[in-house]
Amino acid sequence: MITDLIILVTCSVAISLLGLLVILRNPKKRNNQRFVFLSFTIVFWTVTNFLSDNAASDTLLYTRLTFFAGVLTTFALMGFLENFPNNTAVKGSILIRLHAIMTALLLPVTFLPEFISAVHISGSEGSIETGLLYNFFIFYISFSLLLLAPVIIRSQYRHAVTYIQKQQIMTISWGIIIYAVLAVISSVVLPLIVNDWSSSSFGPAFALILVGMVTYTIVKHGLFDIRLAAVRSVAYVLSLIVLAVIYYLLAYIVSVTLFKGEVSSTVSLSPINIILALLLAFIFQPIKSFFDKTTDTIFYRDRYHTDEFYARLSEVLTTTTDLRNLLERASSEIGTTLKAEQAFFFVQYNHVHHVSAGTLHHSSLPLKDAHRLNEYVKKDGQDVIVTELLPDNHAVHRLLISHRVAVLMPLMRGSTVLGYLALGEQRSSGYTNRDIKVLKTISDELVIAIQNSLSVQEVRDINVHLQQRINTATAELRSSNTQLRHLDKTKDEFLSMASHQLRTPLTSVKGYLSMVLEGDAGKVTDTQRRLLGEAFTSSERMVHLIHDFLNVSRLQTGKFMLELHPYDIVKLVDEEVRSLQRAAETRNMKLEFINTIGELMLNIDENKIRQVVMNFIDNALFYSHDESTIKVELNKTEDQIELRVKDTGIGVPKGEQAHLFSKFYRASNARKQRPDGTGVGIFLAKKVVTEHGGDVLFESTEGKGSTFGFTLPIKKLAVTSDEKLDELNQ
Numbered sequence: 001m002i003t004d005l006i007i008l009v010t011c012s013v014a015i016s017l018l019g020l021l022v023i024l025r026n027p028k029k030r031n032n033q034r035f036v037f038l039s040f041t042i043v044f045w046t047v048t049n050f051l052s053d054n055a056a057s058d059t060l061l062y063t064r065l066t067f068f069a070g071v072l073t074t075f076a077l078m079g080f081l082e083n084f085p086n087n088t089a090v091k092g093s094i095l096i097r098l099h100a101i102m103t104a105l106l107l108p109v110t111f112l113p114e115f116i117s118a119v120h121i122s123g124s125e126g127s128i129e130t131g132l133l134y135n136f137f138i139f140y141i142s143f144s145l146l147l148l149a150p151v152i153i154r155s156q157y158r159h160a161v162t163y164i165q166k167q168q169i170m171t172i173s174w175g176i177i178i179y180a181v182l183a184v185i186s187s188v189v190l191p192l193i194v195n196d197w198s199s200s201s202f203g204p205a206f207a208l209i210l211v212g213m214v215t216y217t218i219v220k221h222g223l224f225d226i227r228l229a230a231v232r233s234v235a236y237v238l239s240l241i242v243l244a245v246i247y248y249l250l251a252y253i254v255s256v257t258l259f260k261g262e263v264s265s266t267v268s269l270s271p272i273n274i275i276l277a278l279l280l281a282f283i284f285q286p287i288k289s290f291f292d293k294t295t296d297t298i299f300y301r302d303r304y305h306t307d308e309f310y311a312r313l314s315e316v317l318t319t320t321t322d323l324r325n326l327l328e329r330a331s332s333e334i335g336t337t338l339k340a341e342q343a344f345f346f347v348q349y350n351h352v353h354h355v356s357a358g359t360l361h362h363s364s365l366p367l368k369d370a371h372r373l374n375e376y377v378k379k380d381g382q383d384v385i386v387t388e389l390l391p392d393n394h395a396v397h398r399l400l401i402s403h404r405v406a407v408l409m410p411l412m413r414g415s416t417v418l419g420y421l422a423l424g425e426q427r428s429s430g431y432t433n434r435d436i437k438v439l440k441t442i443s444d445e446l447v448i449a450i451q452n453s454l455s456v457q458e459v460r461d462i463n464v465h466l467q468q469r470i471n472t473a474t475a476e477l478r479s480s481n482t483q484l485r486h487l488d489k490t491k492d493e494f495l496s497m498a499s500h501q502l503r504t505p506l507t508s509v510k511g512y513l514s515m516v517l518e519g520d521a522g523k524v525t526d527t528q529r530r531l532l533g534e535a536f537t538s539s540e541r542m543v544h545l546i547h548d549f550l551n552v553s554r555l556q557t558g559k560f561m562l563e564l565h566p567y568d569i570v571k572l573v574d575e576e577v578r579s580l581q582r583a584a585e586t587r588n589m590k591l592e593f594i595n596t597i598g599e600l601m602l603n604i605d606e607n608k609i610r611q612v613v614m615n616f617i618d619n620a621l622f623y624s625h626d627e628s629t630i631k632v633e634l635n636k637t638e639d640q641i642e643l644r645v646k647d648t649g650i651g652v653p654k655g656e657q658a659h660l661f662s663k664f665y666r667a668s669n670a671r672k673q674r675p676d677g678t679g680v681g682i683f684l685a686k687k688v689v690t691e692h693g694g695d696v697l698f699e700s701t702e703g704k705g706s707t708f709g710f711t712l713p714i715k716k717l718a719v720t721s722d723e724k725l726d727e728l729n730q
Contacts, residue, residue: 030392031083038076045069052119059119063128067110067137074144075103077176081152084172093155095148102140109133145180304337306438312337313442317449321456323347325626326449327357334421334442335359338435341424342404346370347411348419349454358422363403365422372399374417377410383443384409384436407431409439411447418447463675509539530586537583562605562691566719569600569609569641569712573634576613583621590629591617597636602717608688615681616645616708622674624649624705636714644697644709651702661686661696669702682708692717 048069052062078099109115114131153173157166316329327345335343335358344358346365356364376396377385385408390397400408407423421439423431513536515521517529524532577593584591620630624647631646652660656667663683686696689710700706 028391029388031080034076034080034083038073038080041069041073041076045073060116063119064111064116067116068107071103071106071110071137071140074141074180075099077180078144078148078152081149081156081173081176084156084169093151095151099144099148102143106136106140109136141184145177145184149177149180306441309333309337309438310442314445317445321453323355323450323453323457324357326453327355328359330446330449331358331362335423338423338431338438339427340406341427343421343423345411345450346420346422347450347454348417349457354419363405363422363424365403365420369399369403370420372396373408373410373420377417378415383440386431386436407436407439409443411443411450413447413451418450421446460672460675464671467671467675506539506542513539533582533586537586562608562688564603564605564717566601567604567606569602569604570595570597570634571599572606572610573613573632573643576610576617577632580614580617580621583618584630587621587624588626589621589624591621592629592631594631594633597634597641600636600641600714601719602641602712602714603719604692604712604717605688609692612685612688612710613643613645615685616643619681619708620645620647620649620706623647623670633709639715640694640711640713642697642709642711644707646705646707648705651704651706652700653702657698657700660698685710 045066048062048065052059052066078096082096112131112133115133115137116128117131118129153169157169313330313333316333317326320326320329327347331343331345334340340359342359342362344356344362344364346354346356348354348367348370354367354370356362373396385396385400387397387400387406387408390400400406403422404424405422406425409421409423411418411420426435513532516524517532517536574593574595577591581591617630617632624630628648631644633642633644633646635642635644650669650673652667653669659665660667661682664680665683685708689696689712692712693716694710694712697707697709697711
């Protein structure tokens with residue numbers, strides 16, 4: 001009897017505490033409610049089983065109650081599996097409806113004589129006389145555990161949305177299966193085989209296996225943050241212990257000093273005791289705060305520091321104005337810090353346009369779903385929407401589940417919804433109140449950064465549209481007015497003159513910047529070096545741009561000519577790669593030169609070929625993403641030399657590739673990426689390469705990158721012995 005009593009108390013307390021812990025987590029969730037019902041039925045079964053084994057009288061009644069509780073427990077077990085973990089019941093299953101009907105029929109049957117007619121107790125052993133209806137009970141248990149439970153578990157696993165949910169299903173299911181099988185063996189199978197029901201007293205003890213598996217799932221796979229409750233409980237208990245010790249010491253000191261060690265019954269009513277109580281009440285909160293911080297440091301050592309996270313996110317939001325790049329980097333930072341399976345932004349602007357960007361393989365929010373969310377947010381005005389806190393039948397709950405969104409934060413600009421920040425399931429223990437507060441804190445900063453990017457984007461769009469309108473008007477005027485030919489000629493002459501006039505002062509600016517960078521004017525700080533480096537790079541681009549305009553002017557006036565002389569093509573490419581290393585570093589990119597040949601002297605126009613190489617590399621740098629690698633490959637075949645510049649940038653749309661080498665033509669995505677481009681670089685590159693007898697190389701896939709390059713014929717441009725001798729003499 002003592003063993004049975006220990007089993008009774010242990011199982012009842014453990015299961016009751018676990019059920020209480022689960023229902024306090026979220027009383028509104030259906031699977032939490034069903035787990036509490038399951039806990040109640042298990043405790044009920046444990047109590048009736050104890051009474052049937054140890055009661056001195058009414059043994060038949062308690063035995064029938066035990067079977068009644070067993071049927072009820074089986075029904076509660078199936079009901080919990082049906083709603084775990086998605087909080088949504090398995091729909092359309094005939095077996096589940098049949099099980100409910102069988103349960104309703106079997107519960108009153110357990111009290112009939114045709115089910116159990118008599119109970120015989122002899123010492124520590126006992127036996128039961130069963131009737132014909134007892135076979136119905138055997139069939140019910142077999143049907144539940146062998147057929148229905150696997151069907152429900154398989155269906156829930158198939159409909160699980162996240163990896164965490166699948167792990168929860170597997171762990172809980174194994175716990176239930178092991179518990180149910182052992183309980184059935186001890187309470188049903190063994191008694192039938194040996195006709196001795198003493199083994200049934202151990203059946204409820206196997207419920208501890210279920211308790212252990214559920215507890216393991218709570219801690220390991222994040223049913224909820226039990227660690228927070230434990231940590232806060234430890235802090236509270238430690239605070240009370242410290243207060244008790246302080247009170248005891250103060251009371252002892254007062255007793256010794258004022259009452260000379262005598263214990264008086266009036267101490268509790270004395271003003272001194274009241275003062276001590278007030279003192280303890282005053283210092284309770286500081287002591288509790290101290291233990292809260294101490295326990296957080298011990299138990300949450302792996303959690304992120306909010307100040308460091310705010311600093312990193314602020315740096316991301318202030319280092320770029322490109323909207324998509326901003327959203328991708330911010331999503332990566334937020335998702336990594338909060339350990340989210342996915343993180344993405346949805347931003348809507350101009351009433352018709354929207355952009356979605358985030359971490360790799362993130363979900364996309366359709367525009368119609370965004371409109372439904374807008375209506376919900378404007379109506380309810382919530383700061384952060386947590387999916388699991390919404391009712392299961394709520395339209396927004398179903399919408400967020402379909403997009404694998406666990407937390408949704410509206411980004412508000414006044415009363416207008418600017419967009420949303422969506423987070424997937426948390427990879428560890430789920431989102432805490434601390435995480436929600438952090439999201440609310442960064443909301444305003446995100447809105448400001450997005451607004452700034454949208455403003456820059458609007459300016460860029462205006463520039464693009466304005467340029468398109470100017471080009472259209474110019475084309476119409478050229479076709480309708482023959483006088484524009486004279487104006488075009490005048491423009492070319494002015495361009496040539498202006499380019500010549502600009503080149504001299506620009507060369508001086510570039511030279512002085514180089515001197516300052518090299519320290520000729522004194523020590524330069526890192527910030528100054530970075531700013532001067534940007535200015536030096538811009539001046540170099542201006543020089544190259546002036547060369548392009550001069551060459552365009554020469555093409556228009558028929559003065560474009562090649563000045564051929566022997567030069568090492570390998571040395572030329574290497575020098576250009578080195579000169580653009582600074583520009584690559586300022587963009588956090590890597591410029592890699594892959595050379596498979598040694599020295600190769602060719603009769604080329606060094607300056608114009610150099611300009612071609614520079615244009616290809618410069619374009620690759622500008623149209624590639626940060627932290628990417630630009631590869632410059634120089635190869636040699638039997639009759640020609642090949643140069644290829646490969647990037648992983650925005651690429652060129654397929655429908656626009658045929659027009660790419662036209663004068664002043666720029667692809668649509670290139671105009672968005674770099675509105676200040678001219679479109680003359682690759683036009684001139686093709687002219688220069690063609691004049692040398694070579695061909696331009698070009699391959700591109702939109703969104704994946706491009707390859708620009710050229711081939712030059714070795715035999716046609718080969719250097720003769722006399723030319724080599726002249727080069728040496730010079």
